[in-house]
Amino acid sequence: MPDTTTTLANLKDAMRRFVAERDWEQFHSPKNLVMGLSVEAAELMEHFLWIDNEVSRQVVQQPAALGEVADEMADVACYLLALANTLGIDLSDAILGKLGKNAQKYPVEKCKGRYRI
Amino acid sequence: MPDTTTTLANLKDAMRRFVAERDWEQFHSPKNLVMGLSVEAAELMEHFLWIDNEVSRQVVQQPAALGEVADEMADVACYLLALANTLGIDLSDAILGKLGKNAQKYPVEKCKGRYRI
Amino acid sequence: MPDTTTTLANLKDAMRRFVAERDWEQFHSPKNLVMGLSVEAAELMEHFLWIDNEVSRQVVQQPAALGEVADEMADVACYLLALANTLGIDLSDAILGKLGKNAQKYPVEKCKGRYRI
Amino acid sequence: MPDTTTTLANLKDAMRRFVAERDWEQFHSPKNLVMGLSVEAAELMEHFLWIDNEVSRQVVQQPAALGEVADEMADVACYLLALANTLGIDLSDAILGKLGKNAQKYPVEKCKGRYRI
Numbered sequence: 001m002p003d004t005t006t007t008l009a010n011l012k013d014a015m016r017r018f019v020a021e022r023d024w025e026q027f028h029s030p031k032n033l034v035m036g037l038s039v040e041a042a043e044l045m046e047h048f049l050w051i052d053n054e055v056s057r058q059v060v061q062q063p064a065a066l067g068e069v070a071d072e073m074a075d076v077a078c079y080l081l082a083l084a085n086t087l088g089i090d091l092s093d094a095i096l097g098k099l100g101k102n103a104q105k106y107p108v109e110k111c112k113g114r115y116r117i
Numbered sequence: 118m119p120d121t122t123t124t125l126a127n128l129k130d131a132m133r134r135f136v137a138e139r140d141w142e143q144f145h146s147p148k149n150l151v152m153g154l155s156v157e158a159a160e161l162m163e164h165f166l167w168i169d170n171e172v173s174r175q176v177v178q179q180p181a182a183l184g185e186v187a188d189e190m191a192d193v194a195c196y197l198l199a200l201a202n203t204l205g206i207d208l209s210d211a212i213l214g215k216l217g218k219n220a221q222k223y224p225v226e227k228c229k230g231r232y233r234i
Numbered sequence: 235m236p237d238t239t240t241t242l243a244n245l246k247d248a249m250r251r252f253v254a255e256r257d258w259e260q261f262h263s264p265k266n267l268v269m270g271l272s273v274e275a276a277e278l279m280e281h282f283l284w285i286d287n288e289v290s291r292q293v294v295q296q297p298a299a300l301g302e303v304a305d306e307m308a309d310v311a312c313y314l315l316a317l318a319n320t321l322g323i324d325l326s327d328a329i330l331g332k333l334g335k336n337a338q339k340y341p342v343e344k345c346k347g348r349y350r351i
Numbered sequence: 352m353p354d355t356t357t358t359l360a361n362l363k364d365a366m367r368r369f370v371a372e373r374d375w376e377q378f379h380s381p382k383n384l385v386m387g388l389s390v391e392a393a394e395l396m397e398h399f400l401w402i403d404n405e406v407s408r409q410v411v412q413q414p415a416a417l418g419e420v421a422d423e424m425a426d427v428a429c430y431l432l433a434l435a436n437t438l439g440i441d442l443s444d445a446i447l448g449k450l451g452k453n454a455q456k457y458p459v460e461k462c463k464g465r466y467r468i
Contacts, residue, residue: 003201004210008120018216022223023230027284030186031173033166034158035192035283038389041158042276043149048148049269050261050466053403056148060204067173069147070206073197074215076154077208080193080453087177089187091194098191099135106139108158113140144401152400155272166386167349170286171435200456232284237359240403240443246354254449257464264420265399265407271427272392279389280380290382293439298408304440308449310388310431311442314424321411323421326357332425333369339371339451347374 008081008092015081028086037079044072125198125209132198145203154196161189242326244250249315262320271313278306357444359432379437388430389417395423 001010019025047069048056057066084091118127124144136142165173176182201208235244252260281303282290293299318325352361370376371411398420410416435442 001172001209001213003125003209004208004224005124006126006213007122008128011125011209011212012120014213014216019138019222020154022228024228024232026230027232029170029173030176031168031170032284034162034165035279035386036220037157037282038158038162039276039283041155041193042273044223045151045155045269047272048151049273050266051148053146053148056146059147066206068210069187069204071218073200073206073208074166074211076158076193076197077212078215080190080197083190086174087183087186089183090120091192092118092120092128093200095128095190095198096118098133098188098195099131101188102195103135108138109143111139111209113143115144116173149401152396156393156397156400159390162386163390167383189352224236235443235447237363237441237443239358240447241356242354245359245443246397247451249450250432252454256462258462258466260464261466263404263407264405264410265402268396270390272396273388275385275392275427279385282385285382287380287382289436290380290412293381295415297452300438300440303438304445305438305449307431307434307440307442308445310427311446312449312453313354314427314431315446317424320408321417321420323417323424325424326354326362328353328425329362329420329428329432330352330357330365332422332429333365335422336429336468337369342372345373345375347377349375349378349401 008090012081012085012091015078018083018084019082025086028082030083030086032048032085033083035077038074040072040075040081041081044076047072049069125207128194129198129202129208132195133202136199136202142203145199148201149202150196150200150203154193154200157189157192157196161186161193164189242324244313245311246319246325249312250319253316253319259320262316264317264320267313267317267320271310271317274306274309274313278303278310281306359441362428362434363432363442364430367436369435370436376437379433381437382432384430384434384437388427388434391423391426391430395420395427398423 018030047059047065059069080091083089134146164182166174176186197208200206253262281299291342293303314325317323370379398410398416410420431442434440
């Protein structure tokens with residue numbers, strides 16, 4: 001199921017089933033899940049540790065490395081989905097709402113081409 | 118737009134527009150984006166720093182705190198979406214594929230009720 | 235050399251030699267080093283991921299696990315020493331100065347037994 | 352007290368007093384401390400987020416920024432010292448021991464000028 005047809009609810013359901021089948025809800029406190037998310041974020045970061053920004057862009061041309069990176073991104077996403085399930089959060093709503101806040105915080109006319117105001 | 122109707126493609130498009138309007142693709146190297154993701158993961162973690170696992174579950178009953186946590190989760194998600202855009206990765210595919218691998222790595226009969234095999 | 239007789243200058247020198255012998259100063263930009271430090275912090279965190287606070291204290295009675303934790307702590311420390319070398323920072327001075335600032339930020343009369351004011 | 356005369360034992364003692372005066376040992380479980388360390392590592396990382404490796408080296412010529420970075424490094428170090436106190440670990444011993452292991456893992460003849468073997 002590709003990004004064009006998969007909803008966040010589909011992904012949250014898939015994660016919920018995976019966790020329920022293993023009886024893992026007991027370990028899925030918010031504290032544990034955010035720690036796990038941070039650990040996976042670091043594993044993703046490790047792929048880009050000793051290289052320059054420009055070199056890091058070349059990973060798109062390296063299928064094997066790109067597959068590993070996609071797997072690490074999926075791990076981060078899984079923790080995020082599990083946390084959304086535990087906390088009953090609508091992620092789409094949170095993301096689109098935050099993008100709206102960020103659009104006000106970083107107005108185009110002040111931020112165009114600059115990473116800080 | 119809630120999780121039930123929002124696709125990953127919708128969210129990636131919203132993120133892509135936000136970045137393009139600000140001409141920020143130049144800063145969105147994979148190296149920079151994974152660093153940013155890790156910083157946001159830490160900000161999310163900070164909300165649960167000094168408390169026990171059980172206490173961390175009570176955040177669901179605290180609307181103000183829960184809203185802040187949802188905002189931090191959205192920040193993590195935005196970096197993940199931006200990285201998927203930069204690398205041309207289908208996130209749904211990566212997530213569902215990784216859940217399949219994890220299902221083999223953590224078979225139900227060995228993992229039920231245990232956080233490690 | 236134990237903590238009672240080892241100065242920070244001794245440790246920084248040991249790290250500096252290790253790096254110089256391998257001609258690694260070229261990779262030791264502050265950006266790379268802080269990423270590496272954060273990756274090692276996550277590896278340290280992974281040892282305490284799925285357990286409760288009280289259980290995490292029991293690691294002191296488990297020599298093998300404690301040894302692994304000490305090794306991860308050393309990895310974090312090595313990146314900190316390398317960064318201090320790259321930036322020419324006196325770490326003792328920075329630590330004792332920061333403790334002084336924190337003593338003002340968290341006055342005993344307001345903080346005794348509380349993790350926040 | 353500069354790096355040339357300050358021992359790790361001096362720094363651990365300073366940290367131990369700071370914690371004891373506030374009756375904070377109760378919050379200093381290994382799990383909490385490694386989370387805190389990781390949060391501080393991310394705050395340190397944030398200073399170098401959107402820039403290239405070469406630009407990150409220029410922080411040595413910017414006294415104000417360098418002072419902020421030194422403060423973040425001190426925060427990371429304080430968590431490391433607190434963890435060493437909680438776990439009864441000799442940090443100098445751990446660091447010098449780990450450098451010895453790393454010297455075997457990364458032999459000079461294979462690693463000179465390369466960040467991986």
